[in-house]
Amino acid sequence: MQSTIGSRAFQNARLQKKNRKQADGLLPKAVEAYRAGRHADAQAVCGQVLALVPDHFEALHLLGASALDSGRLDLAEQALARAVALEPRHAEAQANLGLVLFSMKRYEEARAAQERAIALKPNFAAALTSLGNTLMNMQLFAPAIEMHDRAVALKPDFADAYCNRGMAQLLLHRNEEARQSFDRALALAPRHMQATFGKGLVSVNLRHLEQALAAFNAALAIKPGMAAVIAQRGRLYVQMGRFDQAEADFDAALAIDRGLETAWLGKAHVCVLTERIAPAMLACKRVLEQNPASEVALVWLGACLAKQGDTAGAIRHFDRALEIKPDFEDAILKKIFALDFYPGADVAVHQAVRREWWERIGARIPQRQLGPIDRDPNRRITVG
Known part of the structure; x- marks a missing residue:
């Protein structure tokens, strides 16, 4: 045995x-x-x-x-x-x-796994910038930038880390710093698609629309068929008033990625602007099916209801959006406008929502300081 x-x-x-x-x-x-x-x-x-x-x-x-x-x-x-x-x-x-x-x-x-990798190998530049991307998607922008900074300190020729840092800076509206990060990435890797795309996003923020269009086209020349870039170009076309081209881009992006939220929202936007309410509502509902907490889809759906005369339904959607994002200015502004057509709103209701705008938005707008006034009566007066 x-x-x-x-x-x-x-x-x-x-x-x-x-x-x-x-x-x-x-x-x-x-x-x-x-x-x-x-x-x-x-x-x-x-x-x-x-x-x-x-x-x-x-x-x-x-x-x-x-x-x-x-x-x-x-x-x-x-x-x-x-x-x-x-x-x-x-x-x-x-x-x-x-x-x-x-x-x-x-x-x-993802964060837990990446932190374990860094604990095992503290000089792991790729894991550091990956953790930075994860933190950025968790809305932790300052720690995200810190991770990217650590990555480039360890590896000064790491184009991806510079690009990733630029994306985080962009979300903090630090446009000039973001541009510098993207430029550094492109100096190291001239055909870096994501950095080229990032420069386009910076230009959009700065309202340099033609520069943004050139950057998006350059990114697509490097890597055709990138649905996210095509959708952003569509949003840019909306800003430029080129609605046919915008809708063509949204449709092209959705043909590549049927679940791309940016493209569905863009489709809704352009349909509202061109008074095609049924396809706009369909696009909003497609977004809300996969992301019920999309405050933008709720606002555009509310705008559609307002155009159909359902003011009460519109206001309910604006309020739902504000529950998700209390400082969402577009939702407050559309609610203010909708209340002008709502029979049940008295002066107190109108004043309350305007006070709401001031507390959440207006009071936070930086005030410009006026320059000193020259009181010399003999000074030259400049008009215009």
């Missing part, structure tokens, strides 16, 4: 050793396919390796990285979760798991 058990253990050990040797021989083929961008081949070979050795860390890590690059996020999460369970102190695997969770918009989990 004892001899049989010993023999079986010996045979299992021999088989495992044989499988490990065969698996290690296959792995370079997977690496070669991955580096060549042949993700289907890389993933197939990793599958063969894992059939031989289910806990093969390198195969799991490579499978996760390849699945991430090819957009197979569920597979990527499964493979990388198994990889970090096997090797919890592997910083690169933790960082890649963070990227997967970030792509799935699970930002708290």
